[in-house]
Amino acid sequence: MELLNSFEKKIPGNPNDIDMKENNTNSTSQNDLRFLPKTLLIVDTETTGLDPQKDYCLELGSILFHVESRSVLAQHSFLIPVERNDAEYINQIPAEITQLNQPWKEGLQYFELLLNASDALLAHNAAFDRQWFGKSSLPVISKPWICSMEDISWPTKKQLSNRPSVRDLALAYGVPVWNAHRALTDCIYLSEVLQRCESLQEVLMRALEPRRLMRAQVSYEDRHLAKKAGFRWNDPVRGAWTRRLSDREIQDLNFTVVSVELEND
Numbered sequence: 001m002e003l004l005n006s007f008e009k010k011i012p013g014n015p016n017d018i019d020m021k022e023n024n025t026n027s028t029s030q031n032d033l034r035f036l037p038k039t040l041l042i043v044d045t046e047t048t049g050l051d052p053q054k055d056y057c058l059e060l061g062s063i064l065f066h067v068e069s070r071s072v073l074a075q076h077s078f079l080i081p082v083e084r085n086d087a088e089y090i091n092q093i094p095a096e097i098t099q100l101n102q103p104w105k106e107g108l109q110y111f112e113l114l115l116n117a118s119d120a121l122l123a124h125n126a127a128f129d130r131q132w133f134g135k136s137s138l139p140v141i142s143k144p145w146i147c148s149m150e151d152i153s154w155p156t157k158k159q160l161s162n163r164p165s166v167r168d169l170a171l172a173y174g175v176p177v178w179n180a181h182r183a184l185t186d187c188i189y190l191s192e193v194l195q196r197c198e199s200l201q202e203v204l205m206r207a208l209e210p211r212r213l214m215r216a217q218v219s220y221e222d223r224h225l226a227k228k229a230g231f232r233w234n235d236p237v238r239g240a241w242t243r244r245l246s247d248r249e250i251q252d253l254n255f256t257v258v259s260v261e262l263e264n265d
Contacts, residue, residue, distance in 0.1 A: 003244070005230075014207060017034050017103050035066075035119075035120075035143075035144070035205075035208060036201060036204065036205055037067060037118070037119035037120040037204060037208075038066070038067055038068065038119055039064060039065065039067065039073070039117060039118045039119050039120070040064075040065045040067060040118060040119070040120055040121065040122045040194075040204075041062055041063070041064055041065075041114055041115055041117075041118035041120075041121045042062060042063040042064075042065055042121075042122050042123070042184040042187045042190050042191055043060070043061065043062045043122070043123050043129055043187065043223065044060075044061045044062075044122055044123060044124070044129060044184070044185075044186040044187050044190075045057045045059065045060055045061075045128075045129045045132050045183060046058055046059035046060075046061075046087075046089055046091040046093060046181075046183050047132065048082055048084065048085045048086055048087055049086050049088060050097075052062055052132050052135055055086070055087075056080070056082050056136055057080060057132045057135075057136065057138055058079060058080050058081075058082045058085060058091075058093060058095075058098050059078070059079050059080065059091070059098075059182065059183045060077065060078060060080065060107075060108075060111060060138070060181065060183055061075075061076070061183025061184035061185070061186070061187045062075070062076050062077070062111055062114055062115075062184075062187060063075045063076075063079035063182075063184075063187045063188070063190075064114045064117060064118060065122075065192045066196060066233055067194075067200060067201060067204065068201075070194065070195045070200065072191055073117075074114060075184065075187065075188070075191075076107070076110055076111060076114060076184075077182070077183050077184035077187075077188065077206065078102070078103075078104050078107030078108070078111075078189070079093070079097065079098045079102065079104060080098060080104055080108075080136075080137060081096060081098045081099050081104065082095050082098050082099075085098075091181050091182065092181060092182075093182075095135060097255070100144045108137060108138075108139075111139075115139065115141065115143070116203075118143065119143070119144075120143055120144040120145070120146055120204075120208070121141065121143055121144070121145050121146070122145075122146040122147075122148060122194075123145065123146075123147065123148070124147070124148045124149050124166040124169070124186060124190060125147065125149050125150075126145045126146065126147035126148075126149075126150070126151075127147065127150070130145055137184055144208055146207045146208060147207075148166070148169065148190055148193075148206065149163050149164065149166075150163065151207040151208075151211070152203055152206075152207045152242065153206070154250070155173070155198070157170040158173070159172070162228075162229065162230030163230060163232075166189050166190065167189070169189070169190075169193055170189040170192065171194060173193045173196045173197070174191070174196065175189055175192040175193060175196070177189070192228050206246070206248065209246035209248060210246060210247075211244040211245055211246050211262075212244065212245065212252065212260075213236075213237075213242055213243075213244050213259070213260045213262060214238075214242065214243060214244070214245050214257040214258065214259055214260065215230050215237060215241065215242050215257060215258050215259075215260045216229070216238045216241040216242070216255060216257055217255060217256040217257060217258060218241065218255050222255065223241065225254065225255050226241035226255070227241070229243070229253060229255075230243050231243040236262060237260055240260070242260060245257070
């Protein structure tokens, strides 16, 4: 994306709109004020469907990752008993297999130990995974989340889309991909990507910057600008191109945006 050359950028839309003055983007001065996680808990869930109000998590995978050394400290996955699995055609986990005798409650206790040892969580499409915690047997999580699909701007030289799949991300970093669709598999992909990622600490600090849902102010003819910048049409706001962005990312846009408030925000 083309960096705006103007000193001041206006975000229009309502009387509460503010002037976004271009801040000093020196990474050292800003990152000194940011929370840098020493350990990440990389997580992935496999579920019986898409609706946490009626579906359930049936597998939980996690990897405790040390950021400075780029090392895997522990990895863990286990099945959680369910009566049915409407998503078996995707994850290939029959419900009856989850009901076989295995120490899933102890597995959950160990997951909580890994959770307590971490500073933040990382998941691919974190909005999906985080909604299962605090429901059924999974614990409530109050620690920060990083989404490797939404919150991280991967290097343009990797030629990834703005919302890459975990497999495309893995392949872009030279990580071998196999066909298994299980929770720990995606965690392994992500840990391997992090080990290969340049300037990992800065990438994580930028990913943790506060974000707001923004609507692109583009005409029909210029809608390609919003799409190229990773904005989504009709999701979550009907009839609009929207994306959650940090102030730093807003400054890098070559079109104007306005903040959007959702009822459940």
